[in-house]
Amino acid sequence: MAFSLATWNINSVRLREELVQKLLREEGPDVLCLQECKSPVDKIPTQGFADLGYPYMVARGQKGYNGVAILSRLPIVEAGAEDFANLGHARHIAGRLENGVTVHNFYVPAGGDKPDREVNEKFGQKLDYLSEMRDWFKAEKPEKSILVGDLNIAPREDDVWDHKKMLKIVSHTPVEVDLLAEVQEAGGWADVTRADIPEGLLYSWWSYRAKDWDAADKGRRLDHVWATGDIRQAAHSSRVLRAARGWEKPSDHAPVFATFDL
């Protein structure tokens, strides 16, 4: 069975209900993982999604901030949710498909402005969150699993518009990039997007503050699709739907897609 999957930081699922529906109608991924829903679970507008053929959802939510959801055409059973670093935030949900594949959907803390945990508590929380992800996957030894989400780190030089300028900017500092590599190593995760698209600049986020995001193209690749080693070869057809960043009242993130033959 082949199934397609997308991950998208939606920046309010209620405000952008119609954009989610547009994506489901026009692109039709079998599974759509959303981050920054900014909604309690019982206020997520599920009816319209169900009407489009997506009756299954597992989610974690809270009022105003964070929030993750997995929408699916395929039956999905909840496999769990973790609260790494004990932040009390809705940043992770995992679900299992009937083919035995587990999907982990993450919204890693952004980390604030200054990359120094002595003066910026949020940066410390980001590092702690990643460390606990690493330790958890090291113990868990995930198999037949996909990890997606807004990891809020652009690891490679060609994942940012200017590597040297970004070295002290949160999301591309060496300490974050190294920790993300440790998470990857601990879970045996492969970067599906970069296996499919190994060369060249590739972004999934462009700031709202840039006047002309498309022409300036000062982006970062913050949104990721990973797979465990046992299924990494089944992945193909990765792409970033850059056009979605140009939709009316857009999210500042574009959806990232992959297909798995399993």
Place this chain on the structure above:
DNA sequence: ATGCCGCACCTTGTGCGA
């Protein structure tokens, strides 16, 4: 160094995103 934009809410300012 700051502001730029845009979200939700304890809403006409504030905290957060990154």
